[in-house]
Amino acid sequence: MFLVFRWMMRLITGLVVLSLLAGVILYYFLSRSLPDYDEDFTIAGISAPVEIVRNNDNVPHLFGETDADVFFALGFAHAQDRLWQMTLLRRTAQGRLSEMFGTRTLRIDELMRRYDLYGLAQQSVAVQDAPTRAALEAYARGVNAWITEVNREARGRGAPEFFLFSNEIAAWQPADSIAILKLMALQLSGQLENEVLRARISLVLPEARVRDILPDAPGTGVTALPEYSRLVPGVNPGLAPIRQAAADVLSPFPTRELAGASNAWAAVPARSAAGGTLLANDPHLGFTAPTVWYLARLELSSGGVIGGTIPGIPAVLVGRSEALGWGLTSSYLDDQDLFIEEVNPENPEQYRTPDGWKDFVTRRSIITVKDAAPVTITLRWTDNGPVLPGSHYDIGSITPPGHVAALSWTALTGADTSMTAVIRMMGAKTTAEAIEMGRLVVAPAQNVMLADAGGVAMQLMGAMPARDPAHQSRGRMPVPGWLPENRWQGMLPYEDNPRVVNPASGLIGNTNNKTVDRPFPLHVSYTWGDTQRIQRWLTLMQAREVHTRESFIEAQLDTVSFTARSLLPLIGADLWFTGEPAPDGTPERLRQRALEILAAWNGEMSEHLPEPLIYQAWVRALQDRLIRDDLGPLADTFTHVEPLLIERVYRNVDGASIWCDVVQSAVVESCTDLARIALDEALLTLTETYGPNPESWRWGDAHQATHDHTVLGNLPVLRYFVNIRQSTSGDDHTLLRGKTKGEGPDPFLNVHGAGFRGVYDFADPDSSVFITSTGQSGHPLSRFYDDLGVLWRRGEYVPMSLDPELARAAAVGVTVLTPAAE
Template sequence: MMLIFRWLLRLFSGLVVLGLLALMFSYYFLSRSLPDYSEDFALPGITAPVEIVRNNANVPHIFGANDADVFYALGFAHAQDRLWQMTMLRRTAQGRLSEVFGERTVKIDELLRRFDIYNLAIRSLDAQDAATRTALEAYANGVNAWIGQVNADARGRGAPEFFLFSNEIAVWQPADSLAIIKLMALQLSSHLESEVLRARMSLLLPDTRLRDILPDDPGTGVTTLPDYASLVPGVRPSFEPLRMAEDPLSPFHRRAFAGASNSWAAAPTRSAAGGTLLANDPHLGFTAPTLWYLARLELQSGGVIGATIPGMPVVLAGRSEDLGWALTSSYLDDQDLYIEEVNPANTEEYRTPDGWKAFETRRSIITVKDAEPVTITLRWTDNGPVLPGSHYDLASVTPPGHVASLAWTAFSPADTSMTSAMRLMAAKTTDQAIAAGELFVAPSQNLMLADRGGIAFQMIGQMPARDAAHQSQGRLPSPGWIAANRWQGTLPYTDNPRVQAPETGILGNTNNKTVDRPFPQHVSFDWGDTQRIQRWLGLMKTREVHTRESFIEAQLDTVSVMARGLLPLIAADLWFTGEAAPDGTPERLRQRALEILAEWNGEMNEHLPEPLITMAWLRAVQDRLIRDELGPMADEFTHVEPVFIDRVFRNTDGAAVWCDIIQSSPVETCTEIARLALDDALLALTERYGPNIESWRWGDAHQATHDHPVLGEVPLLRYFVNIRQSTSGGDDTLMRGRTKGSLPDPFLNVHGGGYRGVYDFADPDSSVFISATGQSGHPLSRYYDNLGELWRRGEYIPMSLDPELARAAAVGITRLSPE
């Protein structure tokens, strides 16, 4: 027996030693790709010495003799820290994910090939001005210089992910940067999905009830739309939920995540220090690392600092010495879906206003890892590419003998958005910035501006020119062969919404409705916010003058106007009614929940139970209201729709009819639905978090999910690469933390302000910014998540253009010199 024990002990000890050795070897090889920020390089393609000074937060400050060398160095720095992320963005835009991930991503690649955004990016290269092409080429040379160093010196294949997946890194091309802009446009556009959803819902509901569940922004005057079945005969109602890729690698986001952001500005007359103020927090899906990369560039036109996206040589949101610029999603309706009739006598033709016309057709081969290649046929019409019925569930709105095509401003083969962004960095005044915005095509954005003397607002991006006689006004798929439905070019830039030198001295946007103009100058019928703007207006009105700190306070505000408005409606007949129920009963739990909600101020604080109870209750209310009418299609509404619930409980246009369960004989009231929904919510929360209601925490459910899109799902590895943080805020707070919406964890925080910046032109170097994770994409780097805790706590780091401040506590200075 002792002999067996000894051998087992020896075996165990040997396994431990082997495990430790394996860990040591793994760490050695993986850490080889960690860059040394104090290393010097002699490189081809650079004309004069350049310094990359990384401050104590690892934000690179780049100093060079000319702009081309500065962009070269930015490409080098991006590649040092985010090479895997950059190559993944490029592969996604090219529709080549399946070469690495196999059959899992074939559907994603197929749709991206049909959009053809990479070839459109290549064609757009010639449309850029000379300075932009020079910058793109220099940036690409810088990226390739680091790739060359990786290949020459065995630097761990450039990133740990390349050990697990393909380590073949193609050279970076100028068009790759243009393709990433188009990829961003894809992630920020939702009107295609909205058109499909509205068409399907119109087949299930009468017009009055459709306006309840898909309401227009309050105040919008919209004439009744045609019935979709009469607009496109032959379609049949479908109760199947809309299908879209939920893969973390997919760039196709549901309409709930199509884009959101905040920005606000104050003129000198409304600033305590007498200088303009500007705040911005653009919202995108959370990843590890975050999509944003902080950087400072010393250009010939002056220093610029702010948020870049690895793969593009521009500061997208930031400031110079004289100008600050901020971005929010404009929600411009820049997509129209068309139903194209196929010639029954020749399926290679489709109907146009002038008769039958041949599709533009070509083949595309998708290479699939460990599987046979997939060949698809790409077809284009005058309106845009033909999309298969299997995507966006287009088959449910496309009658037999027809196909669907998409018109979209991002399909422009002469997209000068990059040139516009380059000119914006060189602008000194709001007038110059507005002029630079004219060349921007897609994705459409609201540009908030502040120079040393004033503030301005300008929507950038091309607006489609629609005929006033358009059958669906772009809100439903429409017949593509009717001339009035087709686009007639784009509207002049002067039609884009613009505000300069407002009398109030304050400008702001939370993706709210910006204009109230009739179709077709309307911008959009669908907007991204009806709630946050109310809280912002309240905060701005409380002060005669504002400071950097008051702008930060607004940026970090977690009070939910939605909760404050809806709770009194749904709980009006439940609060303080009846005798106290015995402890331990469902009735007592309900009474206790109502008691604490009655004393709550609507703050979505991570340490409180009230936000969790409220959100679970509202979800349950909405589900009970719509489940019997919509069946499985109710799963399409993954988030609380505050305007819908408000309409129902106020009985606007008879909307209280939603409270009656159509399958039951009694007529249920809205109060009964609210009570039953509260019991549903409390039962689910008790099962998840225990019976002690006071111990429930919103932050336990509302964790920010900065997950690695590839390694984040790998057992064991996910604990090292995913960054999870308890967070405050919610779907409708200024510090927005958009919840996942889908089970089993509907309240996870998956979408929000991964970058925050506040710029004060009374003292520009007192400006601050922060990103949600860290600068490095390497999980073994101490800069992988070093900014994350600051971001979670609502703290910032200095945003200074002072070179001495950057050098004072530099973590390293990289010097690049001509080979």
């Protein structure tokens, strides 16, 4: 027996030693790709020595004798810290993910090939001005210089992920950067899905009820649209929807609820306590680890500029110089239209146009698939744009037999000068200069918030489609593509883009709310991203005569929900403090306790409170009960609470209370009945998940920010090392926006929000601050992988200084790039 025990101990000890040895070897190889920020390089591609000074927060400050050398250094720094992320973004734009991930990403690649974003980016290189092409080329040389170092010095393949996906890293090209900018346009576009959804709902609901569930933002109303079946005859209203496969984390195609958002506001000197302009911006995107944002400072010939960059793009997209600050919010411009094209029944290679039948522009594309046979697809374009398959966006459910759908979208052009505008913006000295530079922006269309020493402005930058006033659906639903009144007539003049300069109030703000109230076709959009956050912003801005950097930070971090304050009195009007106290342990008593808790709540969506969780679960269950019987499976597309729908129902706007009656039941249910039933249902679900005591529930337990690694984040064990989860406050409708997932077993996870925050005070520019939601490094073994995320979660910021001596103080490393002798 002792002999057996001794050998068992030897075996266990041997396994432990082998495991430790394997761990050490694995760590050694994975850590080889961690850059040494104090290492110097002799390198080709620069004209003079370049310094990369990484300050205490690992923000690189780039100093060179020429702009080209500085852009080279940015490419070098991006590749050092985010090579895997850059590679993934490029492959996504190219439609080449399946070479790495197999059949899992085949549908993504297929649709990306049909958009042909990369081909259009290659064409767009030629239309950039000379300084922009020089910047793109220098940046590409910098990226490739680091790739060369990785290959030459065996630096762990450049990133740990490349040990699992060992495809060769192709040299970076100028077109790659333009393609990533176009990819961002795709991630910020949701009008296509809105059109399809409105068409589908039009097939099953009368117009009055469509206005309830897809309401226009408050303002001048829109006259009724024709039913979709009259616009496009032959569609079967009972047609079963084509459900897309579950969204892959690698997919660049947003759902309509996550197709862009952001906050930005600015104050003129007269509304600033310190006498300088103020600007705050927090652009919202899907959370990932690392975040898409990368902080950097570039010392250009026009002066220093610092802020948020996106790895792969050689520019500060949000940030400031000494003279100018700029921020971005999604404009919600209606820059997409879906057209139903009739196919020639005698010749399927032709489609109908206003002038008769015309051949599709056709070519084949081969998708290489890892561990599977290559897939060949046929790409077809019409005058209106690429033909999209019915299996995506549920297009097949609204396309009659003998027809296909084609997309017009401003980003689908090979003459896209947006990158030139982005590069030029960094050299602008005034808001007027920046506005003029916006003339070159095509896509993505953004509201650009601007502040210089003397004033503030907001300009929509991006191409606005020119539509015929006789357009059948005003761009709100798919229409026949062969009718001339439906087709685009070029682009509107830049002067028609909305612009606000130094308003009398001294304050400008945008939370994706409706910005103009102009008649079609100058309307900008019928679909806006916010009707709620703007109300809270107005309250905070109007509460002070003058503002400070701190008051702007306070607004960025505000978690009070105007929506909760508005909806709870409506839906609970007949439930508060009614009836006799129920016995403990009964559903009635649990409901009474929940209502007592909510009655004393001020609407603050704090992670530490139970009230936000009860409120969210209640209104979510209520909305599902309101729409489920009328929409059936279509109800699944409404994954987030629509406040205007609930308000219309409980105020009985245009008879909207009819939603409360369950059609299939004999009893006529009241809105109070539905509110009570929904609350009981929500509390039952919460009890099963969080226990029987509502006072102990915490919103933060459900509302965790999901900064998950796009590839390794789903792997067992590894997920605990690469995913960053944080309990967070806020929700879909607070200024500190934490958009919930909306579906699945954890619908309240925080998946979309401010990956970057910046506040700029031009009374003392170096007192400006910024932060990102994870860290500078994309390497999970780096201490800079998640260090900024700790500050972000606590609502803290780091300095945004252009003082080179402050950058050098306590720097984590200084890299010198010396030109190689030719």
